[in-house]
Structure formats: structure tokens, C-alpha cells
Amino acid sequence: MTHRALIHLNEAAPEKIRAVLQNTTNLLAALGPGTRVELVAHGPGIAVATEPPTEQLTALLDAGASLCVCRNTLTARGLSEADLHPQAEVVPSGVAHLVVRQAEGWAYLRP
Amino acid sequence: MTHRALIHLNEAAPEKIRAVLQNTTNLLAALGPGTRVELVAHGPGIAVATEPPTEQLTALLDAGASLCVCRNTLTARGLSEADLHPQAEVVPSGVAHLVVRQAEGWAYLRP
Amino acid sequence: MTHRALIHLNEAAPEKIRAVLQNTTNLLAALGPGTRVELVAHGPGIAVATEPPTEQLTALLDAGASLCVCRNTLTARGLSEADLHPQAEVVPSGVAHLVVRQAEGWAYLRP
Numbered sequence: 001m002t003h004r005a006l007i008h009l010n011e012a013a014p015e016k017i018r019a020v021l022q023n024t025t026n027l028l029a030a031l032g033p034g035t036r037v038e039l040v041a042h043g044p045g046i047a048v049a050t051e052p053p054t055e056q057l058t059a060l061l062d063a064g065a066s067l068c069v070c071r072n073t074l075t076a077r078g079l080s081e082a083d084l085h086p087q088a089e090v091v092p093s094g095v096a097h098l099v100v101r102q103a104e105g106w107a108y109l110r111p
Numbered sequence: 112m113t114h115r116a117l118i119h120l121n122e123a124a125p126e127k128i129r130a131v132l133q134n135t136t137n138l139l140a141a142l143g144p145g146t147r148v149e150l151v152a153h154g155p156g157i158a159v160a161t162e163p164p165t166e167q168l169t170a171l172l173d174a175g176a177s178l179c180v181c182r183n184t185l186t187a188r189g190l191s192e193a194d195l196h197p198q199a200e201v202v203p204s205g206v207a208h209l210v211v212r213q214a215e216g217w218a219y220l221r222p
Numbered sequence: 223m224t225h226r227a228l229i230h231l232n233e234a235a236p237e238k239i240r241a242v243l244q245n246t247t248n249l250l251a252a253l254g255p256g257t258r259v260e261l262v263a264h265g266p267g268i269a270v271a272t273e274p275p276t277e278q279l280t281a282l283l284d285a286g287a288s289l290c291v292c293r294n295t296l297t298a299r300g301l302s303e304a305d306l307h308p309q310a311e312v313v314p315s316g317v318a319h320l321v322v323r324q325a326e327g328w329a330y331l332r333p
Contacts (some may be wrong), residue, residue, distance in 0.1 A: 005321045009245045010130075010222055019232075019265060023183035023317045026294050030318035043130060049154035072137050085214075089249075095134045095220060097118045102226055107324035108318060110221045119268035120243075121333055154333075156243060183248050206245045207252035208333060210227045221332045 004036040006101050009111040010094075012044035015109075020048075021056045023111045028063060036102065042070035042094030049088045050079065061087045070094030114149040117212050119221040121205075123155035127222075131159075132167045134222045139174060149212065153181035153205030160199045161190065172198045183203030226321050230332040233318075234266035237325040238333075242270075243278045246332045250285060253329030260323065262317030264292035271310045272301065283309045 005027060009020050012043055022041070028035055039060075041048050048057065049069045061067060067088045074080065074090065081090055091097040116138060116211065120131050131150070139146055150171075151157050159168065160180045172178060178199045185191065192201055202208040213219055223296065227249060231242050242261070250257055252253050261282075271291045283289060289310045296302065296312065302310055313319040324330055 001325065003321050003325060007218070023265075026315050027317045027321065030294075030315035031208065031321065043134075060264040072141075082166075093137050093141035095138045095222070098220055099114050099142065099218040103114060104112065105325075108219055108330055109230070109320055111317070121285035154245075183252075185298070204248050206249045206333070209331055210225050210329040212251065212255065214223065214225060214327075219330055 002034045002036065003031045004101075004106040005038075006075060006106050006108045007037060007039045008085060008097055008098060008108065009048060010039045010043040010101070012047035017048050018054070018056075020111045021054065023109070024060055025056060026051035028060070034092060037065040038068050038106075039065060040068045040070075040094050040098055042073045046070065046077075046079075048072050049084045051083075053085055057085070068094070068097060070097075073111065113145045114142045115212075115217040116217045117209055117217050118148060118150045119209060119219065120150060120152045120159060121155035121204060122153040123158035128159050128174075129165075129167075131222045132165065133170055134220070135176060136167060139171070139176065148176040149179050149217075150176060150208055151179045151202070151205050152182075153184045157181065157184050157188075157190075159196045164196055168196070172196075178210065179205070179208060181208075223259065224256045225253045225329040226316060226323075227260075228320055228328050228330045229259060229261045230271075230320060230330065231261060231263045231270060232240075232265040232269035239270050240278075242333045243276065243333035246279060246282055246287060246333070250282070250287065254318060260285040260328075261287060262290045262292075262313070262316050262320055264295045266300050267293065268295050268301075273304045275307055279307070283307075290316070290317075
């Protein structure tokens with residue numbers, strides 16, 4: 001079975017972001033190739049996409065994980081896609097994305 | 112598709128409650144008319160229903176969102192329905208409600 | 223219907239652990255006999271399995287709840303199964319367990 005998982009990130013603390021990225025690394029290692037993971041960042045959590053990327057984030061994106069950033073958050077903060085990690089994808093609403101994906105059968109984690 | 116979403120609130124900090132209400136506003140705006148949203152408050156999170164309502168809470172309830180408050184929490188705190196927002200609905204257990212609704216296909220968010 | 227619920231615990235603060243155990247007690251009381259509950263602990267949350275067990279944890283495990291502890295966390299902290307509550311079960315990855323169980327239809331709570 002191909003697993004699909006959402007990781008909900010709405011906090012900016014560096015230790016929280018580190019933990020979330022480590023959780024994601026462990027998840028991919030445990031569930032194996034083909035697993036789909038979307039890290040959905042909104043509110044303060046968009047720090048993961050605006051701060052200089054850590055090696056772990058780069059490794060995750062290179063391994064096929066997606067980084068989905070909320071456009072409502074960009075608008076509220078006066079940011080644009082140019083301010084984000086080049087591999088980030090923008091979704092209209094982070095919370096709506098989390099709801100739609102669950103309706104499609106994706107699992108949800110809020111570390 | 113009509114989306115159905117649970118918003119789990121068990122914290123009392125005003126900035127957390129503001130963020131959760133904003134998330135809910137954004138969710139409804141993104142998913143459109145007919146979307147069902149239940150804000151499920153228990154433990155310290157019942158502050159959303161006992162404090163004077165913000166304009167945003169009033170607007171959400173007027174737009175069709177539901178505010179579900181845990182009876183176990185009321186009992187533990189010596190509160191009654193008279194202490195709650197007049198549009199609040201009381202459920203026997205907030206956590207049980209979240210489980211039953213997910214079994215019915217509702218998506219879950221814990222902002 | 224037999225309900226099945228995951229409780230995600232990744233925090234170590236004693237008041238958080240107390241609240242999570244009380245939530246679990248309330249959940250079992252509300253959903254009735256036969257309800258399956260797994261408390262999935264990883265990261266700092268493994269404190270629930272390494273600290274001396276509270277009466278409430280013992281009562282929950284005696285009532286049929288499961289305590290699932292992440293092996294990745296044990297490894298990262300230099301711990302072994304001997305350091306855990308005798309009724310704890312070790313799973314290879316806490317976050318992967320949460321994803322697999324949701325794919326099997328379990329509900330998810332992150333108190």
C-alpha cells in the first residue's frame with residue numbers, strides 16, 4: 001500500500017521545526033519508497049519555507065516530500081513566492097488543503 | 112463535494128483562540144458555501160465559549176459554523192450551559208465527539 | 223460500532239500528560255466497552271512510559287488501552303524496552319504507526 005500523509009506545521013520555533021523535519025524523515029524511512037508526504041505550513045509555520053533551508057529539509061524535498069505553503073499566510077504577511085524556498089508549492093489555503101486531502105484519504109499528523 | 116471539518120481546540124490563550132478562529136474563517140472562505148465546520152472545545156479551550164464573544168466568532172456562527180462544547184469540561188469546572196455562548200451546543204464528551212465524527216468521514220484539524 | 227482512536231503524545235510536561243490521560247479516560251467512558259484506544263508516544267512524549275506510572279495510566283492499561291512507544295525515540299535516547307512501563311508495546315516508528323492506523327480507519331486525536 002502506498003501511504004499518504006499530511007504533516008501540519010503552524011509553529012515557528014526552530015526546535016519545533018527541527019522535530020517536525022526529523023519526524024518526516026523517520027516517517028519516510030519507515031514507510032518506504034513511494035510514500036507521499038506533504039508538509040503543510042501556514043501561519044507562523046511558514047518559517048520553514050522562508051528561513052535558510054536546513055540540510056534535513058533539502059534532503060526531504062530531494063527525496064520527494066512536498067512543502068505546501070498557504071497563500072493566505074503569504075498575503076497576510078506581505079510575502080510573495082519569491083520569499084519562499086524554490087521547491088515550495090503554494091496552496092490557496094493551508095487549512096483547506098488539509099481538509100481536502102483528508103477527504104481524499106490522506107492521513108493527518110500534527111506533531 | 113461538501114466538506115466537513117472538525118477544529119479541535121483545547122487551549123485558552125487568547126492568541127491561540129484568535130488564530131483558530133482566523134483559520135476557521137479562511138477554511139470556510141476557501142471551501143465555499145455548504146461546508147460544515149464544527150469547532151470542538153474542551154478543557155481550557157472552552158474559554159472560546161465562556162469569554163465575551165469576538166466579532167469573528169459571531170460571524171462564524173452566523174455563517175453556519177457550530178461551536179460544540181464538552182459536558183465533561185463543564186462538569187469538571189462547575190459550569191452550566193447558562194455560562195456558555197447562547198449558540199454553543201453541548202456534547203457529552205469533546206474527545207468522543209471528535210472520534211465519532213471522524214468515523215463518519217469528517218476531517219480533523221488541530222491548529 | 224466499535225470505535226478505534228489514536229492519541230498522539232509528543233510532549234513531556236506532566237500537566238500535558240495528565241490532561242491526555244484524562245482525555246483518554248473520558249473517551250473510553252463515553253464510547254463504551256470494546257472501544258480501542260492506542261496512546262502513541264514518541265519524542266519527549268515517551269516520558270509517559272518511562273516515568274513511574276500514575277494510577278490513571280495503570281487504570282487505562284488495565285481497561286484495555288494500549289501504550290505504543292516509538293523505537294526510533296528509544297534508539298535516539300539510548301533507552302531500551304527495559305526502561306519502559308512493562309505493558310508498553312514498542313512500534314518501529316511512532317509517526318509511521320499513526321499513519322498506518324489512520325489508513326486502517328482509526329480516528330486521530332492530538333490533545
